[in-house]
Amino acid sequence: xxPLRNCLPxxxxxxxxxxxxxxxxxxxxxxxPLKPNDIKDMYGGARKIMLVFPCCHGSLRLIDADxxxxxxxxxxxxx
Numbered sequence: 001x002x003p004l005r006n007c008l009p010x011x012x013x014x015x016x017x018x019x020x021x022x023x024x025x026x027x028x029x030x031x032x033p034l035k036p037n038d039i040k041d042m043y044g045g046a047r048k049i050m051l052v053f054p055c056c057h058g059s060l061r062l063i064d065a066d067x068x069x070x071x072x073x074x075x076x077x078x079x
Contacts, residue, residue, distance in 0.1 A: 004077070005075040005076065005077045006071055006072050006073070006075055006076060006077075007070065007071055007072070007076075007077070008023065008060075008069060008070045008072060009068060009069055009070075010032075010039070010068075010069070010070055012039075015035065015036060016031055017032050017034045017035065017036065017038075017039065018032065019032055022058065023058070023060075023076040023077060024053060024056050024058030025053075025055055025058070027055045027056070030054070031054070032051060032054070033051075033052070033054065034049070034051065039065045039070070042062060042063075042064060042070075043064075043065055043066065048061060048062065048063050049061070049062045051070075060073075060074075060076060061073045061074075
């Protein structure tokens with residue numbers, strides 16, 4: 001079972017990837033430096049990516065993805 005506290009929801013709008021809220025500074029609608037193909041390459045854990053948020057420079061290691069969520073290697077959301 002995938003722990004939801006390690007997941008970060010994302011949206012793709014016009015070939016840009018946004019997260020609803022930064023898990024560090026709580027800024028909303030953050031454009032992250034990933035492209036849709038980067039996320040597709042992560043499906044099934046095939047590729048790992050270090051994500052640095054442009055708003056506050058907080059960082060996460062992304063270990064997996066699906067069509068709705070990015071999975072980090074540590075908890076990023078409250079219970």
